[in-house]
């Protein structure tokens with residue numbers, strides 16, 4: 001029987017708690033569908049940094065790249081200045097492991113409260129493919145005369161054709177495989193970002209026309225995208241966009257699907273090792289209280305199994321989550337679920 | 353009695369129709385409150401461009417800078433490639449007239465349908481101060497090896513201390529004058545844009561601590577801002593941000609306040625001439641049908657009067673708009689108001 005080696009990074013705050021529930025459900029799925037999961041834990045995160053002074057060992061990505069996949073809890077510690085751990089662990093791993101895709105399904109599960117009026121699961125079901133290692137995230141830029149009245153700060157959005165094309169290729173393939181409306185929408189700002197999104201737009205239409213004639217191509221400015229995600233989310237099938245716009249629209253999407261308790265994502269290197277994470281933060285104030293919602297971590301576990309090729313197991317977990325949101329949980333927020341973190345994990349695991 | 357010279361740019365599509373209603377209401381207010389408005393029209397827009405080949409005469413901003421204010425309909429023509437008119441007219445005027453503030457009230461008027469569940473006028477009432485002439489909008493950047501597989505595109509977000517500071521100063525002053533929650537929130541991405549938003553953050557806290565100790569200072573990442581604008585809009589009082597993030601969050605705000613039919617904005621040069629505009633586009637498919645919603649144009653007219661110092665007149669127009677949305681209009685969308693464009697103008701004008 002198949003067996004997968006999973007690196008587990010529980011991380012900070014409530015990360016370890018949701019990771020335990022994720023593993024519980026993954027193990028149930030493994031048993032049911034006849035494969036094995038071997039876990040190895042790594043203590044990267046705020047506690048380790050405060051103890052050792054080291055954000056991430058230089059060997060980390062080398063070590064992690066030997067695994068079949070990475071399962072991450074949350075990074076972020078109240079005693080560490082914002083930015084250090086996010087950049088030093090999360091972004092560094094995304095970059096060093098060349099996880100150039102951030103895959104974020106925006107799906108409203110039955111029973112989950114959405115802040116949008118008159119929208120149900122039939123309206124909110126699309127996927128954002130966010131470029132994950134380029135653009136404004138590369139740290140390209142700097143200061144002139146920092147700290148003086150003449151200070152200038154520059155931050156550059158840089159993309160080359162290869163980065164854009166491999167991301168678009170993933171998005172087209174994904175749209176085809178998803179086989180829903182066969183429509184890929186590029187989200188950009190071609191009327192203002194006339195260099196970077198001109199490149200994206202040309203590559204989009206060239207690649208689409210050449211290799212994916214059966215996929216419809218749409219285009220929305222990023223500002224309009226945000227409006228339609230709120231007003232007419234049912235318009236979307238798959239959206240592809242650069243790193244910064246992707247960061248923004250995926251958080252907006254997350255809130256429409258019920259928020260951080262439920263939204264999952266994958267940092268994907270299609271040719272290498274990928275990393276799956278609930279997209280909420282470490283929620284330090286709920287740490288150790290057994291009240292945080294583990295469904296986002298569980299859903300990211302399902303994404304991981306799908307990515308590993310265990311599609312049936314992934315679907316079974318998703319079905320179990322839907323049954324639990326539809327029939328059990330009162331709310332998705334920490335402390336308002338009507339069940340504890342552990343109980344929610346049990347509920348999903350039983351159903352798998 | 354006071355008298356103001358207003359440059360009117362009706363522009364494209366439905367722009368001229370909504371401008372007529374705007375002027376109708378402005379004139380009613382002028383009569384009531386005892387001031388005079390002298391209008392001069394300029395034909396800048398898509399039709400003129402298609403006729404003459406010139407996007408904007410080089411003398412335009414010189415001419416316009418002699419007026420007390422500018423009242424704009426809409427720019428954008430279906431027969432002109434997207435980007436040309438937006439950049440060549442709208443952005444060029446913003447830049448040449450140094451309108452470094454984009455002021456966007458996000459206010460849900462009574463009776464206006466919002467796509468947000470359980471939110472009413474008491475929850476959606478805040479203002480975004482968007483920096484309007486810098487950042488990613490400067491066109492700084494370019495291509496290397498364009499059109500080849502090795503192409504690189506760069507687009508830079510550039511800010512100097514002066515640009516940031518004058519925008520922050522406006523935002524702090526505005527928050528103080530608004531006198532509601534006395535809370536100014538900076539919207540940025542300090543954990544990733546470690547140069548540009550580091551400058552914003554330092555300037556924000558330095559200026560705030562020095563000159564505005566009575567104003568509370570908040571900070572939100574742009575991705576979180578989008579979430580809370582949907583989930584908890586009542587948290588906000590005034591938000592200040594850079595140009596690109598401002599573009600995104602103001603459109604998101606607009607949809608929560610009822611969409612393009614109702615959202616108004618001002619491009620403000622506090623020391624020079626400002627330009628007020630409904631933020632919807634030219635909506636070419638509704639042109640000449642007398643169905644477009646003129647309330648956004650009317651509301652931007654009210655903002656203009658407020659800016660000119662005619663605060664009472666501005667409040668009277670706002671009150672009239674609220675009476676009309678609360679008691680008359682069925683919907684804010686073109687063709688769904690239950691009244692024609694002209695009738696809506698009449699309804700507001702009567703009430704002023």
Ligand SMILES: CC(C)[C@H](C(=O)O)[C@@H](O)C(=O)O
Nearest residue numbers: 086087090091247543544575
């Ligand atoms: C924590 C932060 C650096 C990160 C990002 O901006 O990518 C997060 O917002 C996300 O979307 O995964």
Ligand SMILES: CC(C)[C@H](C(=O)O)[C@@H](O)C(=O)O
Nearest residue numbers: 191192223438439442443599
């Ligand atoms: C038309 C476009 C260039 C403009 C912008 O991006 O600023 C518009 O979206 C706005 O917000 O006024």
